[in-house]
Amino acid sequence: MKPADTVTDGRTDNTSTGRNNGSLPIQPRIPGKAYSRFIQIWLENTDFDAAQASTTFSKLASEGILLTNYNGVTHPSEPNYVASIAGDFFGMSDDSFYALPGNVSTQVDLLEAHNVSWATYQENMPYIGFSGDYAQKDYLNSSSKTPYTYYKRKHNPFIICDSVASVPARMNRIRNFNDFAVDLNATALPSWVYITPNLVNDAHDTNVTFVSAWLEYFLVPLLANPNFNDNETLILLTFDENENYKSQNTV
Template sequence: MVRPNLAGAVAALTAAVGGALALPADGAQAARPPSVGHVFVINLENKGYEETFGPSSPAPYLSRELRAQGQLLSQYYGTAHNSLPNYIAQVSGQGPSKQTQGDCQVYSDFVAGGTVAPQQAVGDGCVYPSSVRTVADQLQAKGRTWRGYMEDMGTPCRHPQLNAADDTQKARVGDQYAARHNPFVYFHSIIDSPSCMADDVDLKQLTTDLQTDSTTPNMSYITPNLCNDAHDSPCVDGRTGGLAAADEWLKVWVQRITASPAYKKDGMLVITFDEADTGTPDGAAACCGEGPGPNTALPGIYGMGGGRTGALVLSPFVAPGSSNDTAYNHYSLLRTVEDSFGLSPLGYAQQARGFGLDVFGTA
């Protein structure tokens, strides 16, 4: 969770006038990306583009060494504030509700009163009804595989009791897992299914799964703990935290991923941030025509989006050391995953532009 800055609120409210989200009409993917068969997504926390990828970045491995190995999306944006609605957007295409904007301090059921285009559940709450689908449901229905890998989660599919306070909002020594950074547990289609215990697992499982192509899921969604994702600084375990901690974590896990048979065969790794710090000038900015949704007038609380975060794409299909100023956001990432596996786009991903030949065409 970030601390919003009230500056720019009036301008953002003015920009909100004009109705529901209307992403570009050319959002339909004009050219399919190459045959990506294994997608890896790593989400870090609460950092804007300049802090992460600028010349004074405290994350030299990410901002320089990894940047030289992949493509930097310099105009990639979060879609909301605070953390949780960004994670939900990445896997379902749902816009924020009032409670998800508050990071769901109480793990309440989402009470829906119908839907509006594009596939938006109207209402408020946290855990969406089973009628609201995710990319994990889509993959499973098509015979593909997925797993969420959550550092410090321990017990698979760990989440608070329904309609009870979320006891993972603050890190504890030995337990820095945050349910709000695990989007899969906010959908009844997953938590009410055996797939949650089988596929929403602790990060330790990833090392084993990466050993062979056949044991690596088609989609691996990876969340570090509250220190290693740059959220906390200092951390409850005494470490400095912030981007320095995230950089050290990436040195371990990115190398494991890129050395795996699945990645080398047909992989794509996307490293991004859920949202920018709203204390920065563009911290609640948006791209791609994002506007008011049915449940919130301002997805970013004080603006239209989650701010400019940037994203890094590594893949055998991507030119090393390249950069791209095409505008993308979390709905674009969902659309990219769905395009890769021939899935119908969910929610706002229907109107988003997935990664195309601008990302993959120069390898």
């Protein structure tokens, strides 16, 4: 099974869903002590040993550093995503519909307080402001007549936090992967980037082999693109949690 197509160079296709919304304004980077752009890519539900056994993951790790004591905070997925931008999971213990009130601050508040540009790119999110799950034609199984849910709200912590989702200027920075292509080509990727692939490309509904093929398609070419990766960029490739709930939540 081939990896699901993902826009990386300005092309648009029906797998990525959603028309692009024009590029973000180009904002100057705020220099950091070691890097001035942070790009994070969040994958799903994979044990450390399974990822380490992948040739793709091993090669990527050899080109940077491997974090061997990095742990999810709990199970299942949604609390981990919320904690990644809000610093806490607020007692969440499931993947239900949550909307954290506006007094819950996030990394967005910290970034904006220091004029650091940011955006999140959510694959298969149909349009800006969408607040549910999204199903579409199953492009991995052309014979299927049943829509497939590729985009899940629970993997988008920004829409869960009202301090982001209720502010129009912030909502406009919750973008889809066609927007990513436009921003990349326009040299408009922000300084702080949070990327969530869809449910097959992040390994949630597939496996390490599938996501490895997707990374070869999506991430590996981008590593040579100066609009994405330059000598001031730090890229974090991680999972939200492990698969085996009975073992330490090392990812």
